[in-house]
Amino acid sequence: MPVTVLLVDDEPLVRAGLRAVLEAQPDIEVVGEAADGAAVIPLVRRLRPDVVAMDVRMPLMDGIEATRAVLRTVPGPPKILVVTTFEDDEFVYEALRAGADGFLLKRARPAEIVHAVRLVAAGDSLLFPASVRRLAARYGDGGRPARAALERARLTEREAEVLRQMARGLSNAEIAARLVVSAETVKSHVSAVLAKLGARDRTQAVIAAYESGFVEPG
Amino acid sequence: MPVTVLLVDDEPLVRAGLRAVLEAQPDIEVVGEAADGAAVIPLVRRLRPDVVAMDVRMPLMDGIEATRAVLRTVPGPPKILVVTTFEDDEFVYEALRAGADGFLLKRARPAEIVHAVRLVAAGDSLLFPASVRRLAARYGDGGRPARAALERARLTEREAEVLRQMARGLSNAEIAARLVVSAETVKSHVSAVLAKLGARDRTQAVIAAYESGFVEPG
DNA sequence: GTCCGTCTCCCCCGTGCGGGGGAGGGCCGT
DNA sequence: ACGGCCCTCCCCCGCACGGGGGAGACGGAC
Numbered sequence: 001m002p003v004t005v006l007l008v009d010d011e012p013l014v015r016a017g018l019r020a021v022l023e024a025q026p027d028i029e030v031v032g033e034a035a036d037g038a039a040v041i042p043l044v045r046r047l048r049p050d051v052v053a054m055d056v057r058m059p060l061m062d063g064i065e066a067t068r069a070v071l072r073t074v075p076g077p078p079k080i081l082v083v084t085t086f087e088d089d090e091f092v093y094e095a096l097r098a099g100a101d102g103f104l105l106k107r108a109r110p111a112e113i114v115h116a117v118r119l120v121a122a123g124d125s126l127l128f129p130a131s132v133r134r135l136a137a138r139y140g141d142g143g144r145p146a147r148a149a150l151e152r153a154r155l156t157e158r159e160a161e162v163l164r165q166m167a168r169g170l171s172n173a174e175i176a177a178r179l180v181v182s183a184e185t186v187k188s189h190v191s192a193v194l195a196k197l198g199a200r201d202r203t204q205a206v207i208a209a210y211e212s213g214f215v216e217p218g
Numbered sequence: 219m220p221v222t223v224l225l226v227d228d229e230p231l232v233r234a235g236l237r238a239v240l241e242a243q244p245d246i247e248v249v250g251e252a253a254d255g256a257a258v259i260p261l262v263r264r265l266r267p268d269v270v271a272m273d274v275r276m277p278l279m280d281g282i283e284a285t286r287a288v289l290r291t292v293p294g295p296p297k298i299l300v301v302t303t304f305e306d307d308e309f310v311y312e313a314l315r316a317g318a319d320g321f322l323l324k325r326a327r328p329a330e331i332v333h334a335v336r337l338v339a340a341g342d343s344l345l346f347p348a349s350v351r352r353l354a355a356r357y358g359d360g361g362r363p364a365r366a367a368l369e370r371a372r373l374t375e376r377e378a379e380v381l382r383q384m385a386r387g388l389s390n391a392e393i394a395a396r397l398v399v400s401a402e403t404v405k406s407h408v409s410a411v412l413a414k415l416g417a418r419d420r421t422q423a424v425i426a427a428y429e430s431g432f433v434e435p436g
Numbered sequence: 437g438t439c440c441g442t443c444t445c446c447c448c449c450g451t452g453c454g455g456g457g458g459a460g461g462g463c464c465g466t
Numbered sequence: 467a468c469g470g471c472c473c474t475c476c477c478c479c480g481c482a483c484g485g486g487g488g489a490g491a492c493g494g495a496c
Contacts, residue, residue: 017235107229169422204387
């Protein structure tokens with residue numbers, strides 16, 4: 001029976017590439033895709049893949065956290081193959097500590113990608129050494145709004161609605177008019193949203209909304 | 219007759235992804251691939267593609283140089299669609315100066331990628347990955363942020379820098395500290411940005427930044 | 437029944453924000 | 467040399483925003 005793989009990457013292009021590469025193999029089958037780590041656990045429970053190809057950087061829940069979550073909550077967990085664009089020792093170390101079984105660069109050749117999947121599926125570990133690229137900076141504390149956005153699931157319906165309106169650039173008064181409530185009510189909801197997202201002001205909340213995929217550009 | 223495309227990217231995975239996305243369209247045909255800018259010129263001469271999807275960073279010859287080389291040496295050159303992973307103004311301006319016809323983020327959704335190829339093939343330019351018309355339709359009150367976002371080209375360097383900081387959720391005081399200028403100077407730039415983008419407040423400006431592709435989620 | 441979460445509305449209050457002005461110096465093209 | 471653009475900094479001023487409280491009504495959960 002074939003090796004079943006679940007693809008987890010926020011970029012559809014990368015998912016399409018991995019799917020094209022892996023499905024060219026008769027003994028490998030891509031059984032599902034996810035765009036964020038937050039969606040992984042239920043998918044793993046339902047699809048029971050042999051291998052999860054897990055991206056590191058994702059909006060709602062990153063690959064490291066998702067790896068921990070899967071291994072902690074799912075009995076008889078799949079092998080985790082962490083996929084990333086460039087080598088980063090911190091990520092490597094963190095991923096291994098989280099329980100990942102392998103490490104793979106996106107710039108690897110198709111044969112290497114296939115090989116990695118087969119290897120971890122067979123129970124072996126795979127680690128790519130040779131750290132060449134060091135993408136410095138990736139400036140500052142930009143991770144704060146995104147990580148705080150993890151709380152998005154805990155937004156109430158009304159708060160989510162208010163956040164959607166905020167993300168359209170509406171003022172409190174405009175939101176109040178649109179939702180047919182008082183401005184004070186909107187203020188309450190906005191404050192709750194800011195608190196739950198860990199945002200300091202509405203701008204940071206809107207940024208979190210975009211970064212987490214809660215609203216989409218275009 | 220279909221739009222013919224030549225893929226130029228050093229990562230096979232990305233090429234596979236682009237091929238999968240583009241060949242799903244009946245009117246688009248991928249006629250060739252290259253792993254480096256250095257291989258582009260002879261391929262363009264032989265294959266005569268309508269569009270070249272050109273990666274920016276490649277080992278032997280980068281996308282900017284390759285674009286210059288193609289446009290300089292090939293008569294009746296193809297349209298150049300520069301593909302990049304993240305937004306970088308230097309690359310944008312350099313590529314435009316080199317004669318590129320459009321830009322495309324690898325993070326873009328498949329529909330956007332297809333749209334970009336069709337657009338440049340038709341002779342239009344595509345400065346922003348995201349379609350702006352849908353925005354105008356969505357903002358019933360005239361699409362202020364969206365349409366105004368087109369004026370991004372007219373933002374001065376300093377204003378663009380300030381907008382980037384705004385899009386990271388920083389306050390005026392924080393931006394001032396980071397750029398080592400006074401808060402009043404930042405306020406001046408912010409006001410200029412708001413005016414040029416047609417935004418009422420910084421939140422709307424940040425929304426415009428996301429919607430126009432000036433900043434990239436994730 | 438009681439508790440708890442949600443939605444709704446209200447008060448005060450400080451301040452960051454943005455509008456509308458102005459002004460000086462530097463660089464560049466003509 | 468001059469005008470024009472950019473960057474820098476400053477003033478006043480109104481107000482929307484956000485924090486920190488509280489409170490009543492409804493519903494489901496226990």
